[in-house]
Amino acid sequence: MSASDLHPSDASGLSTPAGTRRRFFQWVTSAAAGLIGLSLAIPLVGYVISPALKRRAQSWVDVAALDELSVGKPKQVDYVATVQDGYLETKTQKAVWAVKQADGQVTVFSPMCTHLGCGYHWNEGEQKFKCPCHGSVFDLSGRVVGGPAPRPLDALPSKTENGRLLVMYKEFKSGATGQVEL
Ligand code: FES
Numbered sequence: 691m692s693a694s695d696l697h698p699s700d701a702s703g704l705s706t707p708a709g710t711r712r713r714f715f716q717w718v719t720s721a722a723a724g725l726i727g728l729s730l731a732i733p734l735v736g737y738v739i740s741p742a743l744k745r746r747a748q749s750w751v752d753v754a755a756l757d758e759l760s761v762g763k764p765k766q767v768d769y770v771a772t773v774q775d776g777y778l779e780t781k782t783q784k785a786v787w788a789v790k791q792a793d794g795q796v797t798v799f800s801p802m803c804t805h806l807g808c809g810y811h812w813n814e815g816e817q818k819f820k821c822p823c824h825g826s827v828f829d830l831s832g833r834v835v836g837g838p839a840p841r842p843l844d845a846l847p848s849k850t851e852n853g854r855l856l857v858m859y860k861e862f863k864s865g866a867t868g869q870v871e872l
Pocket residue numbers: 803804805806807808821822823824825826837838839
């Protein structure tokens with residue numbers, strides 16, 4: 691009678707105490723390796739994809755000298771903005787409408803009509819902002835005084851510093867009665 695006849699499973703090493711221990715340690719090693727891999731992978735994946743998921747970065751942009759603006763006379767201010775969109779950094783030409791108040795404060799409007807987003811202009815004779823697309827009309831304060839525009843002109847965050855006008859450019863959904871930032 692041979693040894694394998696007495697212990698048929700010894701040859702495979704599966705059901706002996708030594709085989710069970712080996713399988714247990716293999717399992718622990720695999721689990722530990724998996725956990726280490728996961729703990730390295732999660733931050734790495736976050737680092738790689740987070741810029742793409744971030745909202746378009748917004749920041750203050752110096753757009754004009756305050757003494758270029760006259761009280762009560764809207765001025766279209768053109769400037770070049772650097773836009774960070776995920777990994778992509780692009781330079782784009784932007785424009786805003788700036789209205790200097792008697793107290794020195796400046797109101798800045800988005801250049802897009804709140805109806806369907808066309809560019810509008812200032813009509814000096816009528817003292818109104820007029821949109822050529824569907825005839826919306828806004829007064830100096832941005833209030834709708836004619837046409838289909840559903841809400842006043844969108845005022846943008848702005849501030850003055852050291853004689854300069856700074857603006858934070860934003861875009862809003864056109865056609866909505868309330869301001870919905872895009
Ligand atoms: S887009 Fe200005 S009135 Fe329609």
